[in-house]
Amino acid sequence: TQLLEQSPQFLSIQEGENLTVYCNSSSVFSSLQWYRQEPGEGPVLLVTVVTGGEVKKLKRLTFQFGDARKDSSLHITAAQPGDTGLYLCAGVGGHGGTSYGKLTFGQGTILTVHP
Amino acid sequence: DADVTQTPRNRITKTGKRIMLECSQTKGHDRMYWYRQDPGLGLRLIYYSFDVKDINKGEISDGYSVSRQAQAKFSLSLESAIPNQTALYFCATSDSRDSGNTIYFGEGSWLTVV
Numbered sequence: 001t002q003l004l005e006q007s008p009q010f011l012s013i014q015e016g017e018n019l020t021v022y023c024n025s026s027s028v029f030s031s032l033q034w035y036r037q038e039p040g041e042g043p044v045l046l047v048t049v050v051t052g053g054e055v056k057k058l059k060r061l062t063f064q065f066g067d068a069r070k071d072s073s074l075h076i077t078a079a080q081p082g083d084t085g086l087y088l089c090a091g092v093g094g095h096g097g098t099s100y101g102k103l104t105f106g107q108g109t110i111l112t113v114h115p
Numbered sequence: 116d117a118d119v120t121q122t123p124r125n126r127i128t129k130t131g132k133r134i135m136l137e138c139s140q141t142k143g144h145d146r147m148y149w150y151r152q153d154p155g156l157g158l159r160l161i162y163y164s165f166d167v168k169d170i171n172k173g174e175i176s177d178g179y180s181v182s183r184q185a186q187a188k189f190s191l192s193l194e195s196a197i198p199n200q201t202a203l204y205f206c207a208t209s210d211s212r213d214s215g216n217t218i219y220f221g222e223g224s225w226l227t228v229v
Contacts, residue, residue: 009155031215042119042205042220043158050215088157092216102173103218105150105157 003027004091006106013079014114021074021087021109029091032065032072033103037086079113086110118142119221121206127227128196136191136224138206147189148207148218149173149181158205164189165211196228 004025013019023032031050035043047056049065049072056063060083062075072089090103119140128134138147145166150158150173160173162181170181178200180192193200206221 004157006157033217040222042207042222043218044220045217048215048217090158090218102160102163103158103216105159107155107157 004089004104004106006089006109008109009107010110010112012112012114015080016078017113019076019079019111021089021111022071023073023089023091023106024071025091025104026070027091027104028069029093029104030069031092032069033090033092034063034072034074035088035090037088037108043086043088076111079111081113081115084111084113117222119206119208119219121204121221121224123224124222125225127229129229130197131195134193134196134226136204136206136226138189138191138221140187140206140208140219142208142210142219143186144208144210144219145186146209146211147183148209149179149189149191150205150207150220151175152203152205152223161191161204193226193228196226198228200226201228202226 004023006023033048034046037043047063052067052069054065060077064073087109089106093102122137148163149161152158159175161179164170164183167183182190204224207218209218
């Protein structure tokens with residue numbers, strides 16, 4: 001069974017601060033996805049990182065995939081109240097084995113950005 | 116209209132009752148999933164189906180069953196509901212031709228077992 005440890009579980013910050021959320025595993029994933037979920041809705045995909053060492057930027061959000069494809073981070077610069085929500089990382093199982101094509105989710109990070 | 120539709124959106128049921136959650140999709144995807152979300156535990160996979168004739172157990176399938184009635188429909192049943200099955204349930208879809216394996220989620224179904 002593949003596991004993803006996501007931290008921190010809760011993050012409460014002031015508008016304008018920077019933050020980083022981490023996802024770590026002992027397993028290798030073929031790719032890693034980050035989702036954002038708002039109350040009353042399902043998770044929505046933000047980004048997929050595929051290559052070890054890959055860095056993707058989405059406005060103020062920077063996503064990084066570890067060289068060994070076992071870990072990832074999400075960094076938000078100058079957080080805004082609109083960034084408030086639940087952030088989930090999810091690893092996609094690679095070829096071979098019983099996890100192929102399936103997602104393993106981290107526990108989630110509840111981010112609150114205060115004005 | 117949502118591409119992945121779940122019914123009911125909210126349900127309160129009694130212990131021991133049978134409950135079915137239904138999911139339909141208009142995305143034309145071949146793969147469908149049922150996840151359960153609990154605070155602090157993220158989303159956990161209950162069952163998944165990679166095509167109409169394919170049904171597979173996820174990590175927490177005990178106490179649940181599923182039926183893939185058509186490519187567009189995937190239902191989840193709790194044969195005899197118990198209180199620790201109180202959770203938010205999500206149906207999801209993906210396309211096997213999508214190399215990025217993007218998962219598209221429904222809006223969720225809140226189930227409370229009393």
